[in-house]
Amino acid sequence: MAVIATTFLITFLIWILSKLSPYGKRGGKVFAMQTCTCEGCINRRREMVERKCTFRNTKKFECMIVRAEEEDRGEDLSFFNSIWLIGAGLVAQSGESLPYCLSGRFLLLSWWFFMLLVITIYTSALTAFLTVTNLGIPLNSVIDLLGQDQFEWGLIGSRHPETLLLSHKNERYSEIVEEGVTLDDLDTALRRLREGNFVFIDESVVLAHQLHGDCNVYSIGSEFQSFEYAFGMKKDSPFTSLIDFSILRYREEGLLDTLWEKWSDKGTHCAPKSVDSNRLGIDKLGGMFYILAYGVGLSFGLILLECVYASVMDVKRGEAGGLGSAVGRRLALKLNHLINQGRVARKMKSAPTSSTNSS
Secondary structure: OHHHHHHHHHHHHHHHHHHHOOOOHHHHHHHHHHHOOOHHHHHHHHHHHHHOOOHHHHOOOOOHHHHHHHOOOOOOOOHHHHHHHHHHHOOOOOOOOOOOOHHHHHHHHHHHHHHHHHHHHHHHHHHHHHHHHHHOOOOOOHHHHOOOOOOEEEEEOOOHHHHHHHOOOOHHHHHHHHHOEEEOOHHHHHHHHHHOOEEEOOOHHHHHHHOOOOOOOOEEOOOOOOOOOOOOOOOOOOOHHHHHHHHHHHHHHOHHHHHHHHHOHHHOOOOOOEEOOOOOOHHHHHHHHHHHHHHHHHHHHHHHHHHHHHHHHHHHOOOOOOHHHHHHHHHHHHHHHHHHHHHHHHHHHHOOHHHOOOO
Protein backbone atom coordinates (compact mmCIF):
# COMPACT_ATOMS: atom_id res chain seq x y z
CA MET A 1 0.00 0.00 0.00
CA ALA A 2 2.87 2.36 0.74
CA VAL A 3 4.30 1.86 -2.76
CA ILE A 4 0.89 2.48 -4.37
CA ALA A 5 0.37 5.67 -2.34
CA THR A 6 3.88 6.81 -3.28
CA THR A 7 3.06 6.17 -6.95
CA PHE A 8 0.17 8.65 -6.87
CA LEU A 9 2.24 11.16 -4.91
CA ILE A 10 5.13 11.08 -7.41
CA THR A 11 2.63 11.31 -10.28
CA PHE A 12 1.21 14.51 -8.83
CA LEU A 13 4.66 15.98 -8.10
CA ILE A 14 6.11 15.31 -11.54
CA TRP A 15 3.00 16.83 -13.15
CA ILE A 16 3.33 19.92 -10.94
CA LEU A 17 7.04 20.27 -11.73
CA SER A 18 6.33 20.08 -15.45
CA LYS A 19 3.74 22.85 -15.13
CA LEU A 20 5.73 25.12 -12.83
CA SER A 21 9.19 24.78 -14.34
CA PRO A 22 10.10 27.49 -16.87
CA TYR A 23 11.87 24.79 -18.87
CA GLY A 24 8.97 22.34 -18.86
CA LYS A 25 7.13 22.06 -22.16
CA ARG A 26 3.82 23.24 -20.71
CA GLY A 27 5.33 25.78 -18.31
CA GLY A 28 7.50 27.38 -21.00
CA LYS A 29 4.58 27.54 -23.44
CA VAL A 30 2.30 29.24 -20.93
CA PHE A 31 4.96 31.83 -20.06
CA ALA A 32 5.48 32.56 -23.75
CA MET A 33 1.75 33.04 -24.26
CA GLN A 34 1.59 35.35 -21.25
CA THR A 35 4.50 37.58 -22.34
CA CYS A 36 4.47 37.48 -26.14
CA THR A 37 3.86 40.95 -27.68
CA CYS A 38 2.58 39.85 -31.08
CA GLU A 39 -0.93 40.94 -32.10
CA GLY A 40 -2.35 37.41 -32.04
CA CYS A 41 -1.20 36.71 -28.45
CA ILE A 42 -2.41 40.15 -27.28
CA ASN A 43 -5.87 39.46 -28.74
CA ARG A 44 -5.95 36.00 -27.15
CA ARG A 45 -5.06 37.43 -23.74
CA ARG A 46 -7.80 40.03 -24.11
CA GLU A 47 -10.29 37.34 -25.11
CA MET A 48 -9.17 35.18 -22.17
CA VAL A 49 -9.97 38.01 -19.75
CA GLU A 50 -13.36 38.75 -21.36
CA ARG A 51 -14.48 35.14 -21.61
CA LYS A 52 -12.73 34.06 -18.40
CA CYS A 53 -11.23 31.04 -20.08
CA THR A 54 -7.76 29.55 -20.62
CA PHE A 55 -5.38 30.21 -23.52
CA ARG A 56 -6.30 26.89 -25.07
CA ASN A 57 -9.95 27.91 -25.41
CA THR A 58 -9.06 31.13 -27.27
CA LYS A 59 -7.48 29.44 -30.28
CA LYS A 60 -9.65 29.22 -33.40
CA PHE A 61 -9.57 26.31 -35.84
CA GLU A 62 -11.09 26.38 -39.29
CA CYS A 63 -10.16 22.74 -40.04
CA MET A 64 -11.18 19.93 -37.72
CA ILE A 65 -8.13 17.90 -38.74
CA VAL A 66 -5.80 20.71 -37.74
CA ARG A 67 -7.68 21.02 -34.45
CA ALA A 68 -7.33 17.27 -33.77
CA GLU A 69 -3.61 17.40 -34.49
CA GLU A 70 -3.18 20.52 -32.35
CA GLU A 71 -5.03 19.02 -29.42
CA ASP A 72 -3.12 15.75 -29.63
CA ARG A 73 -1.20 16.01 -26.37
CA GLY A 74 0.66 12.73 -26.62
CA GLU A 75 3.95 14.55 -26.16
CA ASP A 76 2.61 16.87 -23.44
CA LEU A 77 3.24 15.66 -19.88
CA SER A 78 -0.37 16.02 -18.75
CA PHE A 79 -1.66 14.46 -15.56
CA PHE A 80 -2.88 11.42 -17.51
CA ASN A 81 0.52 10.99 -19.16
CA SER A 82 2.18 11.42 -15.76
CA ILE A 83 0.10 8.55 -14.37
CA TRP A 84 1.15 6.38 -17.32
CA LEU A 85 4.80 7.37 -16.95
CA ILE A 86 5.05 6.69 -13.21
CA GLY A 87 2.87 3.57 -13.43
CA ALA A 88 5.15 2.13 -16.11
CA GLY A 89 8.03 2.50 -13.65
CA LEU A 90 6.35 -0.12 -11.44
CA VAL A 91 7.28 -2.74 -14.03
CA ALA A 92 10.65 -1.18 -14.93
CA GLN A 93 9.36 0.41 -18.13
CA SER A 94 9.33 3.96 -19.49
CA GLY A 95 6.38 5.98 -20.74
CA GLU A 96 5.98 7.70 -24.07
CA SER A 97 6.15 11.26 -22.68
CA LEU A 98 9.11 12.37 -20.59
CA PRO A 99 9.59 15.62 -18.66
CA TYR A 100 11.63 18.31 -20.40
CA CYS A 101 12.75 20.21 -17.30
CA LEU A 102 15.78 19.16 -15.26
CA SER A 103 13.81 19.01 -11.99
CA GLY A 104 11.21 16.66 -13.49
CA ARG A 105 13.87 14.42 -15.02
CA PHE A 106 15.75 14.20 -11.73
CA LEU A 107 12.54 13.25 -9.91
CA LEU A 108 11.82 10.62 -12.56
CA LEU A 109 15.37 9.27 -12.18
CA SER A 110 14.85 9.06 -8.39
CA TRP A 111 11.61 7.16 -8.95
CA TRP A 112 13.27 4.69 -11.32
CA PHE A 113 16.09 4.11 -8.82
CA PHE A 114 13.50 3.61 -6.06
CA MET A 115 11.63 1.03 -8.13
CA LEU A 116 14.91 -0.72 -8.99
CA LEU A 117 15.58 -1.18 -5.27
CA VAL A 118 12.02 -2.36 -4.62
CA ILE A 119 12.17 -4.94 -7.41
CA THR A 120 15.61 -6.13 -6.29
CA ILE A 121 14.56 -6.60 -2.66
CA TYR A 122 11.29 -8.26 -3.63
CA THR A 123 13.13 -10.65 -5.96
CA SER A 124 15.63 -11.58 -3.26
CA ALA A 125 12.85 -12.13 -0.71
CA LEU A 126 10.91 -14.27 -3.19
CA THR A 127 14.03 -16.29 -3.95
CA ALA A 128 14.62 -16.86 -0.24
CA PHE A 129 11.01 -17.95 0.24
CA LEU A 130 11.16 -20.40 -2.66
CA THR A 131 14.51 -21.72 -1.41
CA VAL A 132 13.01 -22.54 1.99
CA THR A 133 9.96 -24.08 0.33
CA ASN A 134 12.07 -26.27 -1.95
CA LEU A 135 14.16 -27.41 0.98
CA GLY A 136 11.00 -28.69 2.63
CA ILE A 137 11.54 -26.61 5.77
CA PRO A 138 8.18 -25.12 6.81
CA LEU A 139 9.71 -23.16 9.68
CA ASN A 140 10.04 -19.41 9.95
CA SER A 141 10.56 -19.02 13.69
CA VAL A 142 11.12 -21.07 16.80
CA ILE A 143 7.38 -20.99 17.57
CA ASP A 144 6.70 -22.99 14.39
CA LEU A 145 8.28 -26.04 16.02
CA LEU A 146 5.12 -26.50 18.07
CA GLY A 147 2.30 -28.40 16.40
CA GLN A 148 4.47 -30.14 13.78
CA ASP A 149 5.90 -33.65 13.72
CA GLN A 150 8.44 -33.42 10.89
CA PHE A 151 11.33 -32.28 13.08
CA GLU A 152 12.50 -33.02 16.59
CA TRP A 153 14.23 -30.27 18.52
CA GLY A 154 16.34 -29.87 21.58
CA LEU A 155 18.51 -27.66 23.77
CA ILE A 156 21.48 -28.12 26.02
CA GLY A 157 20.38 -27.97 29.63
CA SER A 158 21.30 -25.09 31.94
CA ARG A 159 22.36 -22.70 29.15
CA HIS A 160 21.22 -19.24 28.13
CA PRO A 161 18.69 -20.32 25.47
CA GLU A 162 16.87 -22.61 27.88
CA THR A 163 16.75 -19.91 30.56
CA LEU A 164 15.47 -17.28 28.10
CA LEU A 165 12.74 -19.55 26.77
CA LEU A 166 11.54 -20.57 30.22
CA SER A 167 11.43 -16.95 31.45
CA HIS A 168 9.76 -15.56 28.33
CA LYS A 169 6.44 -13.75 28.87
CA ASN A 170 4.90 -15.82 26.09
CA GLU A 171 4.05 -19.23 27.57
CA ARG A 172 4.46 -20.93 24.21
CA TYR A 173 8.21 -20.45 24.48
CA SER A 174 8.18 -22.48 27.68
CA GLU A 175 6.38 -25.27 25.81
CA ILE A 176 9.34 -25.45 23.43
CA VAL A 177 11.64 -26.39 26.33
CA GLU A 178 9.10 -28.80 27.85
CA GLU A 179 8.37 -30.66 24.61
CA GLY A 180 11.96 -30.60 23.33
CA VAL A 181 14.87 -32.94 23.98
CA THR A 182 17.40 -32.03 26.67
CA LEU A 183 20.90 -32.59 25.31
CA ASP A 184 23.95 -33.36 27.42
CA ASP A 185 26.65 -31.35 25.64
CA LEU A 186 27.50 -29.47 22.46
CA ASP A 187 29.09 -32.46 20.70
CA THR A 188 25.93 -34.52 21.15
CA ALA A 189 23.79 -31.65 19.90
CA LEU A 190 25.89 -31.16 16.76
CA ARG A 191 25.87 -34.88 16.02
CA ARG A 192 22.06 -35.04 16.28
CA LEU A 193 21.82 -31.95 14.09
CA ARG A 194 23.97 -33.42 11.31
CA GLU A 195 22.02 -36.70 11.36
CA GLY A 196 19.02 -34.81 10.00
CA ASN A 197 15.40 -34.06 10.93
CA PHE A 198 16.54 -32.34 14.08
CA VAL A 199 16.54 -28.67 15.12
CA PHE A 200 19.16 -27.52 17.60
CA ILE A 201 18.37 -24.31 19.49
CA ASP A 202 21.40 -22.52 20.86
CA GLU A 203 23.28 -19.24 20.84
CA SER A 204 23.69 -17.88 17.31
CA VAL A 205 27.35 -17.04 17.93
CA VAL A 206 28.13 -20.61 18.98
CA LEU A 207 26.28 -22.07 16.01
CA ALA A 208 27.98 -19.72 13.56
CA HIS A 209 31.42 -20.78 14.78
CA GLN A 210 30.75 -24.51 15.22
CA LEU A 211 29.06 -24.86 11.82
CA HIS A 212 31.79 -22.97 9.99
CA GLY A 213 32.20 -24.53 6.53
CA ASP A 214 29.21 -26.88 6.89
CA CYS A 215 26.97 -26.17 3.88
CA ASN A 216 24.37 -28.80 4.83
CA VAL A 217 22.99 -26.93 7.84
CA TYR A 218 20.66 -23.95 7.59
CA SER A 219 19.56 -21.32 10.04
CA ILE A 220 15.85 -20.53 9.70
CA GLY A 221 14.25 -17.25 10.75
CA SER A 222 15.71 -14.57 12.94
CA GLU A 223 16.97 -14.54 16.53
CA PHE A 224 14.23 -14.81 19.15
CA GLN A 225 16.45 -13.22 21.78
CA SER A 226 19.81 -11.45 21.72
CA PHE A 227 22.36 -10.84 24.45
CA GLU A 228 25.95 -9.72 24.75
CA TYR A 229 29.15 -11.36 25.94
CA ALA A 230 31.45 -9.85 28.54
CA PHE A 231 34.75 -10.59 30.25
CA GLY A 232 34.59 -11.17 33.96
CA MET A 233 37.21 -9.16 35.85
CA LYS A 234 38.08 -8.83 39.47
CA LYS A 235 36.57 -5.73 41.08
CA ASP A 236 38.87 -2.70 40.85
CA SER A 237 41.21 -4.63 38.60
CA PRO A 238 43.93 -2.43 37.03
CA PHE A 239 43.45 -4.27 33.72
CA THR A 240 39.79 -3.31 33.23
CA SER A 241 40.43 0.06 31.57
CA LEU A 242 43.26 -1.42 29.47
CA ILE A 243 41.04 -4.22 28.13
CA ASP A 244 38.15 -1.81 27.48
CA PHE A 245 40.42 0.52 25.52
CA SER A 246 41.91 -2.34 23.48
CA ILE A 247 38.47 -3.76 22.58
CA LEU A 248 37.20 -0.35 21.49
CA ARG A 249 40.32 0.25 19.40
CA TYR A 250 40.09 -3.16 17.71
CA ARG A 251 36.43 -2.54 17.01
CA GLU A 252 37.09 0.88 15.45
CA GLU A 253 39.89 -0.55 13.30
CA GLY A 254 37.61 -3.35 12.09
CA LEU A 255 39.80 -6.13 13.46
CA LEU A 256 36.96 -7.79 15.36
CA ASP A 257 34.75 -7.77 12.25
CA THR A 258 37.58 -9.28 10.22
CA LEU A 259 38.08 -12.08 12.73
CA TRP A 260 34.33 -12.71 12.86
CA GLU A 261 34.14 -12.98 9.08
CA LYS A 262 37.04 -15.42 9.17
CA TRP A 263 35.85 -17.77 11.92
CA SER A 264 32.08 -17.66 11.48
CA ASP A 265 29.91 -19.15 8.74
CA LYS A 266 30.07 -15.79 6.93
CA GLY A 267 33.60 -16.62 5.86
CA THR A 268 32.53 -19.71 3.88
CA HIS A 269 31.65 -19.98 0.21
CA CYS A 270 28.33 -21.71 0.85
CA ALA A 271 25.00 -20.29 -0.14
CA PRO A 272 23.52 -18.01 2.55
CA LYS A 273 22.50 -20.12 5.51
CA SER A 274 20.22 -17.66 7.18
CA VAL A 275 16.87 -17.42 5.42
CA ASP A 276 14.31 -14.99 6.74
CA SER A 277 11.03 -15.32 4.86
CA ASN A 278 9.16 -12.73 6.86
CA ARG A 279 6.85 -10.40 5.01
CA LEU A 280 8.37 -7.25 3.57
CA GLY A 281 7.23 -4.27 5.61
CA ILE A 282 7.80 -0.56 5.88
CA ASP A 283 10.52 -1.22 8.46
CA LYS A 284 12.59 -3.06 5.84
CA LEU A 285 11.82 -0.64 3.01
CA GLY A 286 12.17 2.55 5.03
CA GLY A 287 15.65 3.33 3.70
CA MET A 288 14.39 3.36 0.11
CA PHE A 289 11.61 5.79 0.98
CA TYR A 290 14.22 8.08 2.53
CA ILE A 291 16.18 7.99 -0.74
CA LEU A 292 13.03 8.90 -2.68
CA ALA A 293 12.27 11.71 -0.23
CA TYR A 294 15.76 13.13 -0.79
CA GLY A 295 15.12 12.96 -4.53
CA VAL A 296 11.87 14.90 -4.13
CA GLY A 297 13.61 17.56 -2.04
CA LEU A 298 16.44 17.93 -4.55
CA SER A 299 13.92 18.18 -7.40
CA PHE A 300 12.21 21.15 -5.76
CA GLY A 301 15.62 22.68 -5.16
CA LEU A 302 16.37 22.28 -8.87
CA ILE A 303 13.13 23.96 -9.90
CA LEU A 304 14.08 26.97 -7.78
CA LEU A 305 17.44 27.11 -9.56
CA GLU A 306 15.62 26.85 -12.89
CA CYS A 307 13.43 29.82 -11.99
CA VAL A 308 16.44 31.87 -10.91
CA TYR A 309 18.37 30.97 -14.07
CA ALA A 310 15.38 31.81 -16.29
CA SER A 311 15.05 35.15 -14.47
CA VAL A 312 18.74 35.88 -15.07
CA MET A 313 18.21 35.24 -18.78
CA ASP A 314 15.19 37.59 -18.72
CA VAL A 315 17.42 40.33 -17.31
CA LYS A 316 20.07 39.72 -19.98
CA ARG A 317 17.43 39.98 -22.70
CA GLY A 318 16.20 43.26 -21.23
CA GLU A 319 12.78 41.90 -20.29
CA ALA A 320 13.18 42.88 -16.63
CA GLY A 321 15.06 45.58 -14.76
CA GLY A 322 16.70 43.37 -12.15
CA LEU A 323 16.90 39.83 -10.85
CA GLY A 324 14.38 40.46 -8.07
CA SER A 325 11.82 41.98 -10.42
CA ALA A 326 12.37 39.18 -12.94
CA VAL A 327 11.75 36.48 -10.31
CA GLY A 328 8.71 38.33 -9.00
CA ARG A 329 7.36 38.72 -12.54
CA ARG A 330 7.63 35.02 -13.27
CA LEU A 331 6.07 34.04 -9.94
CA ALA A 332 3.20 36.50 -10.43
CA LEU A 333 2.48 35.19 -13.95
CA LYS A 334 2.59 31.59 -12.77
CA LEU A 335 0.28 32.30 -9.83
CA ASN A 336 -2.11 34.21 -12.08
CA HIS A 337 -2.22 31.29 -14.51
CA LEU A 338 -3.00 28.78 -11.75
CA ILE A 339 -5.75 31.02 -10.30
CA ASN A 340 -7.36 31.50 -13.71
CA GLN A 341 -7.29 27.78 -14.38
CA GLY A 342 -9.03 27.15 -11.08
CA ARG A 343 -11.73 29.70 -11.87
CA VAL A 344 -12.34 28.25 -15.33
CA ALA A 345 -12.58 24.75 -13.90
CA ARG A 346 -15.19 25.85 -11.35
CA LYS A 347 -17.13 27.72 -14.03
CA MET A 348 -17.21 24.70 -16.35
CA LYS A 349 -18.26 22.44 -13.50
CA SER A 350 -21.19 24.67 -12.49
CA ALA A 351 -22.37 25.53 -16.06
CA PRO A 352 -25.40 23.57 -17.36
CA THR A 353 -24.64 21.11 -20.10
CA SER A 354 -27.44 22.42 -22.31
CA SER A 355 -25.66 25.75 -22.76
CA THR A 356 -22.48 24.22 -24.15
CA ASN A 357 -21.99 24.98 -27.84
CA SER A 358 -19.39 23.52 -30.17
CA SER A 359 -17.89 25.51 -32.98
